[in-house]
Amino acid sequence: MxxxxxxxxxxxxxxxxxxxxxxxxxxxxxxxxxxxxxxxxxxxxxxxxxxxxxxxxxxxxxxxxxxxxxxxxxxxxxxxxxxxxxxxxxxxxxxxxxxxxxxxxxxxxxxxxxxxxxxxxxxxxxxxxxxxxxxxxxxxxxxRVPYRFAYAFYASLRYIPVFENEARNILNAHAVRGAGLDEGLFARFRLIRRLTVPLLVSGLRRAKGAAIAMEGRAFGAYPTKTISVDYPxxxxxxxxxxxxxxxxxxxxxxxxxxxxxxxx
Amino acid sequence: MAYIELNRFSYWAPETETQLLYDLDFEIEAGEFVIVLGPSGAGKSTLALCLTGIYPTVLGGRTAGHGRVVGLDVSQTTVPQLSTHIGLIFQDPDSQFCNLFVDEEVAFGPENLRLPREEVGARASAALRQVGLEGFQRRMINTLSGGQKQRVAIASVLAMGPEVLVLDQPTANLDPVGKNEIYDLLYRLNREQGKTIVLIEHQVDELIQFASRLLLMGGGRLLANGAPREVLAAWGRRMEKEMGLWLPEVARLAFLAQDAGFPMAAFPLSADEVALAWPTLPAPMSAALATARPPKRGHAGPFLLQGDHVTYCYADGFEAVRDVSFNVNTGDLVGLMGENGSGKTTLSLHFVGLLRPKGGRLLLGGESIASRGVKSLAADVGYVFQYPEHQFVADTVADEVAYTPRLEGKQGEALSRLVQSTLAEVGLQGLENRHPYTLSMGEKRRLSIATMLVRRPKLLILDEPSAGLDFRNTERIMTLLLALREQGTTIMLVTHTTYLVARYASQVLVMDHSELVFDGLPQDLFINLGRIRTKAIDRPEMLKVVEALRARQGVVLPPYLTVDELALSLNSQERS
Incomplete structure (x- = not known):
């Protein structure tokens, strides 16, 4: 979930x-x-x-x-x-x-x-x-936030579930190596440290991919964009x-x- | 009219000034379907990024020579301008979306172009219709299947109105269902709507007959440019032997026939063409080929892994594994297949104790798995995840292998000997001090295997072991696994790749909608595929050849699953 x-x-x-x-x-x-x-x-x-x-x-x-x-x-x-x-x-x-x-x-x-x-x-x-x-x-x-900034915020929201999923995979992958199964505060810190590197690497890769995909669809070509949906x-x-x-x-x-x- | 014209086109990367493309010279006409092949590092993705203007305009670097797309100079035109003529689609659908819902994603490009609202809506609807996703507007993208996601990615590029689509391994992350959806779509976009397609792919068995041209790249250079038939005939052997590329099975068969002294009448691109070009063989050879029996594959060791009415439910109530029973013999090489979401990964996570069955029993060596923790099971069962990086916990290759033995208390000379011998086994000696992240994909996967191997598990599970690998690296991994199997390790491949199962497996389990729908020999699976409830398995190309030969020429061959099998029986005849 x-x-x-x-x-x-x-x-x-x-x-x-x-x-x-x-x-x-x-x-x-x-x-x-x-x-x-x-x-x-x-x-x-x-x-x-x-x-x-x-x-x-x-x-x-x-x-x-x-x-x-x-x-x-x-x-x-x-x-x-x-x-x-x-x-x-x-x-x-x-x-x-x-x-x-x-x-x-x-x-x-x-x-x-x-x-x-x-x-x-x-x-x-x-x-x-x-x-x-x-x-x-x-x-x-x-x-009236410029849309380039607004989108930076938006993109970060989109990636929360993606990273949650990935973090779960990494924890599983570590668990079968006998890593990350210890309890306690220090073990938690070590866990966070170990999760950070793979998440950062894949995060950077995804960010680059997303940036290219957005550029390739004219993101930021003009200062404004069409807003095509009205919310009641x-x-x-x-x-x-x-x-x-x-x-x-x-x-x-x-x-x-x-x-x-x-x-x- | 030429839509893409490159004239002595070169590209240098930013900062390092490394030259990645050398004097490329070719043209692609309107309406062509071009496949680009080449080993990793050949410059295929760089070419895609240059054609769409991302290099050099967005990500930097410099170019020389001339590059034009629909008449626009790729080094001088802005990316937004180019994007209305040429669109780029990547391998990982998840990293190219920036919206949550399908309609937002497809409207994103036209909105950025500041088109009037009505036109944005019209273009988005038309693009979704083109990819067959009408009615999906308000679906959340993360609830779609891989194939549907990739179709959304294609629709959102189509909404920009480009004449040319460039796709960089668009099916690499998809199961066969998703892959076929994308292939059908590309074929229709090309034939019915006249879109020009430039496709970078590794395995092209099904596609090659639709392509109008094949570009072969290597080391940043264009090595061959021509009709697929000619390029494969002239370069095929070198592509497989020297570059380590995946060659279509029918092409391998054609080379085998040549080597045996009975060349086919024309170089074939499909099973039907093989049937038409089948050489007349001397009667004894025909008879021998027809009566040969592929080697028997079953293994009769004692049961290692047994599932007894296993059921698993997720917290949200979804029953991912329903009443699954099976036996795996010691020393078998098992293929676990099924569509994404069919329950095969959920099932395999049970074998390492990451999930516990909600119903039924799982036995390893006759002992219940449920009574053992992940830590204790990890000594007997290894699991190699699809993305090797996910499994790395150390800063050097040697430490990575030493990690678990160290946890178990090994140290000193004994530990370093163990590390050395394990690294030698997977062919990574000399790389001890490298950071695992700096290895190539094939090396990373072998390191990942080494970290499991070091504990000598009884069962080794590998999730998509060939993902992202070329033919040569896949063969290396499979050779390694076969050697392990010889030593008594039972191997399980969780995979979509028909070739791996057809060539190497001794048993196949197929999951569909949470249930086990097949458990048996690969031959029985592939021959009876039409009668088994699954959409996720491609038929082996060689089996298609066997069927085409029977239908068109009346030549009856036993159900060979791979060209290698046929070659084996040819060899054994020569010996006899």
Whole structure:
């Protein structure tokens, strides 16, 4: 199964234009950043999961397969924060050598762990529901990005599933030589090092092939190109993104007020 | 009118200033179908890139002499201008796409030319119709078969409206189904729509009779230029013996007849032509040829590998292997064939423990494979992947071979002796300190075999061992495998190449739509091909000759699968 690539569909988020969806992604990132209450953070995470399952209509199997990767990183960061974050004068629950678990470190750990999941899974929703060609058209029409640059971004998206596939082949090819079967952090680093060279070599070869094929079809011959597909406008998507920004602004001011930055 | 005119045309690579093409002189007329042959490094791909203006305009370098395509100077014209007259298609469809959907890809060129929207749409539809992919507009490219992908690549070039198509080994990555799709398409584009085709290929058995001309290149020079029949007749022996190229089987047969003192009436390009030109042989020889029995190939050693109702399902529910049962004898050379996606690779990955059957059992030497890990199985089963680079983990050839023995604790003098003897076995001695990536394709594949060989596996599996190799390098690898087999190693070739199975296999397994549809001797497979559920296997050229001889001349020969088999029985008669 290929993760992190576009899957066709007709959900609310599929119909939302990429620029609005990107604005939504940004609103989530900002919101996740200003939230310091773990309960609120958890609420945000659950809302994103709900968006993925209902607004993007992703199958739970597919979504949670991607989700599990973020969970892994999230647990890693959670543990580090839990053990090493300063107590900042709050109640200390546990102390041993350099490790301290305190009320503050629990809060930091929850926040950071959940943030990773929130941002990661919203990015997953974005990649899965956004047809790259439509993103490209939006970049060129709405944001006026020159098409040579827009295409550089587009090409990189196209190669994600290709490289995923290739990485799997390489891992198999190494496994039968007895390489890459060890567990542990150092083994993981070695694995990444070994994967890098063959992927880089084939990446360069593919990039050259793609560049020649694009040149051979008049890519970049003129400063602009014909845009031959129209995507239907979807005002509800724009409103959706604006509501998220509104939520962020309201929450931000509420935080400023409750922490005493703004006096009423 | 000449569409391509080269006059003392030379090319030097950028930076190194190495001369890659020397004084090329030829013309290609409108509507021709030209095949370009030559060993690797002959300059074929360089020529393709020069004709399309990629060299020198995009990738640099310099040219001398004159090169014109439809009247435009290839060194002076911009690539976008040239691209509306000549289009280039490569070997790997995946690296020439820059869009996700079929319609986007086909419209990409016309959009870049800033054609009006209506015309972009019209051209894209027309191009898809030309390649027989109407209705595929909204399909994602990565869900298509290899042949369909390559047809999309051709459509997206056709949408630019070129008169000439240059194709650089367009079928090298395809299975026989895909290959035949592309050959049919090229034939139609040439005959029905008058497109001029320049095709670079290695194996041209099926195509040669459609070609109007053959260009033979070597060392950046044009060695021969003429009708395929004349070029093959004059150069064929040197092409095979000195340049190591794949020669059509019928041409090899013609040379065999010449050597035996009974030349054919005309140099043949197809099985039918062999039947028409078949020499009159003395009665005893005819009789002997007709009664000869090809050597029996079956092997009666004990079972090494057994599948017992093996089933495998992927996480998305796709059943890639369904209820497959078979036995492989120790010391056999097995061909595992089938269309791409038929389940043959999935099945073979089970043999090294990379996949575990969801149902049924797999036994190696009578022991269940499922109870062993990849690490332990790797000592008994070697797997040579199609792309050797994927398997390399070290920075020198010697370290590459030493890698696994080192993991097992071998070191010092014993290790270096083992490395040396293994490298000698695969013919790579003297290259110990080279980086594996700098080897030639044939050397890389032999190194890849060496890394498996060093553990003396009982079973050695090779995925497409002849991919990207010329005849000489393929023969070298097969000779190496035959020697291993003599020592008792069981060999399995996962392959589309009929020639390898016809010539070397003692058993064939054929997968189709997740099921095993044939398990038996190669002769039985190829003779009964029409009755076996598979589209992915080409009939051996020699067998076509046997059938044509019977149909046209009433000459009855036993079902020889390769010219080599016929040669063997000729030799054995001479001896007797």
């Amino acid at each position: 290929q993760r992190f690539s576009f899957r066709p569909g007709d959900s609310f988020l599929h119909r939302t234009d990429p620029v609005s969806k990107f604005a939504w992604l940004m609103a989530i990132a900002f919101l996740g950043y200003v939230i310091t209450d773990p309960v609120h953070q958890l609420a945000l995470t659950l809302v994103i999961v709900a968006c993925a399952l209902w607004l993007a209509r992703l199958s739970s199997r597919y979504f949670f397969a991607g989700f599990s990767i973020f969970l892994y990183f999230s647990l890693l960061l959670f543990t580090l924060q839990l053990l090493f974050a300063p107590a900042e004068g709050t109640q200390v629950y546990f102390h041993w050598g350099i490790f301290t678990i305190s009320e503050a470190s629990v809060r930091f750990a929850f926040n950071l762990g959940l943030r990773v999941i929130t941002v990661g899974s919203s990015a997953l929703v974005f990649l899965t529901t956004t047809e790259p060609a439509r993103l490209l058209t939006s970049l060129m029409t709405t944001l 406008a979807f005002p509800a998507g724009v409103i959706f993104a604006l509501l998220w920004w509104l939520a962020f602004v309201v929450y931000f001011f509420w935080v400023l007020r409750t922490t005493g930055f703004i006096r009423t």
